[in-house]
Amino acid sequence: MNTQLARLALRLYPLAYRRRYGAEIEALLEDSGSSPRVVADLLRGALSAHLRPASVVAGEVSADERVRLGVGSVLLCWVLFAATGFGFYKTTEGAGFAFAGESNGLIAGAHLAIQILAVVATAAVVIGAAPLVFAALRQAGKRPRARRAALFAVGCVAAFAAATAGLVAVANAKPAVSAGVAAATFGTWGALGLACGVGCVLAARRGLAVVEVSPRLLRGAMLAAVVVTLTMVALTAATAVFLVALLAAAPGLAGQGNGPLGLTSVAVSVGLQLGAFALIAAIAALGVRRTRVAEVA
Amino acid sequence: MRYISERSTDPGLLVLSSLAGGPRHGYAITRDVEEVAGVKLGPGTLYGALSRLEDKGLINALPSEERRRPYEITGAGRAALAEQLAMLERVVDSGLSRLRASEAGA
Numbered sequence: 001m002n003t004q005l006a007r008l009a010l011r012l013y014p015l016a017y018r019r020r021y022g023a024e025i026e027a028l029l030e031d032s033g034s035s036p037r038v039v040a041d042l043l044r045g046a047l048s049a050h051l052r053p054a055s056v057v058a059g060e061v062s063a064d065e066r067v068r069l070g071v072g073s074v075l076l077c078w079v080l081f082a083a084t085g086f087g088f089y090k091t092t093e094g095a096g097f098a099f100a101g102e103s104n105g106l107i108a109g110a111h112l113a114i115q116i117l118a119v120v121a122t123a124a125v126v127i128g129a130a131p132l133v134f135a136a137l138r139q140a141g142k143r144p145r146a147r148r149a150a151l152f153a154v155g156c157v158a159a160f161a162a163a164t165a166g167l168v169a170v171a172n173a174k175p176a177v178s179a180g181v182a183a184a185t186f187g188t189w190g191a192l193g194l195a196c197g198v199g200c201v202l203a204a205r206r207g208l209a210v211v212e213v214s215p216r217l218l219r220g221a222m223l224a225a226v227v228v229t230l231t232m233v234a235l236t237a238a239t240a241v242f243l244v245a246l247l248a249a250a251p252g253l254a255g256q257g258n259g260p261l262g263l264t265s266v267a268v269s270v271g272l273q274l275g276a277f278a279l280i281a282a283i284a285a286l287g288v289r290r291t292r293v294a295e296v297a
Numbered sequence: 298m299r300y301i302s303e304r305s306t307d308p309g310l311l312v313l314s315s316l317a318g319g320p321r322h323g324y325a326i327t328r329d330v331e332e333v334a335g336v337k338l339g340p341g342t343l344y345g346a347l348s349r350l351e352d353k354g355l356i357n358a359l360p361s362e363e364r365r366r367p368y369e370i371t372g373a374g375r376a377a378l379a380e381q382l383a384m385l386e387r388v389v390d391s392g393l394s395r396l397r398a399s400e401a402g403a
Contacts, residue, residue: 006340009341017344017348020348021344021347021348023361023364024322024323024344024361024364024365024366025323025340025344026364027322027323027324027363027364027365028323028324028327028340028343029340031324032324032327032340037339038339038340040339041339041340041341041342042339042340042341043341044341044342045339045340045341045342045344045345046341048341048345049345049348054348054349054351054352055352056348056351056352057348
C-alpha cells in the first residue's frame, strides 16, 4: 500500500524530474522500502520540484513537449476553474444579488466583470483548442492513440449531453419532483459534468502528446493558454472585489444561508470559491511559467 | 561565500560529506548519512538535494548501473564542503569554549 502510494506521489513530480530521477527513486524505494513518512517526503519533494525547478533537468523535456504540457495543464485548470465558477453562479443567482447590485455599483461592476471575463476565457479556450482538435481528428485515422483519445472525448461529451437531457426531463416532469429529488439530480448532473470535463481534458492531453501540429499552431495554443491564465487571475481579483463589496454594502445578504442544506453563508461560499479560484489560477500560472514559447521554432 | 547552507543537518551538506568518501548511489548515500549523522533522508529530500548540488556544479552524475546512478563530488564541491565544515568547526569550538567558561564560572 505504501509502495503504491509512493509511486503515485512520484507521478506528481514534473515530467522532467521523472525522466531524470524516476528510475533511481524507484530503485531506492525497492532498496529501502516505503512508509507514510516516505510518501509525505515525496509529496514535499514534488511540490518543491514544481515551485523551484532545477535547471539540470531542463534538457529532459523538449521545448515542444513543454508547450504541449503547458497547454494541457492550463486546459485542465480551466475546467476546474469553470466548475468552481458554476458554483459561484449558483451562489449569486438570487434576486437579492440583483437588488444589491442596483444599490451598489461595485457589486454590480465586479459581477459584470466576472461574467465578461468568463466569456473571454471560454472564447480563448475555443480559439486555442479548435485548430488542435481539428488536427487530431484529421490524424485520428493514422494514429491509433489520437483516435482513442478523440473517441474518449466524444464519449464524455455524449455522456454529459445525456445527463443534461435527463436533468431537463426531471426539471419539467409532471407532476413536479420533490425538492430532494431535484437537488440530488442537479448534484449528480454537476458531478458528472465535472467528471466529463476532466475526462475531455485528459483525452485532449493524450491526443496533444501524439498529434503532429505545426510550431505556429502550437505557439497559438500557448498564447491562448496565457490569455486564459491571465483571465483566471483577473477573475480571481474581480471575485475578491465582489466579496469585499458584498460584505461592506450588503452584510445581511452575505450572511444568508447558502449551499446544501444552508450549511454555510453566502460569504463563506464565495470565500471558498475565491480560494479555489486563486489556487487554480496559481497552478495554471506555474504551468505557463515553465513553458518557454520563444523556444518553439 | 555560502555554497550549501548554514544548517548543520542540511541535506546538501550531509550528501556532500557522504560523497567526500567516494562515489555513491542514492541508497548508499542515505545509509551512510543515517550511520554518520543519525538523519534519515527521504527520497524526495535526497533527490531534491542532489538536483540542487548538480545545478551548482558541486557533484557529477556518473553512468547508471541497473537504474542506480552513482554521484561523485567535484573539485568545487570539495572546496564548498571544506569551507562549510570550517565554519561549523569554528561555531562548535566557540560554543564549547563558552559553555566550559560559563560552567567554570558558575
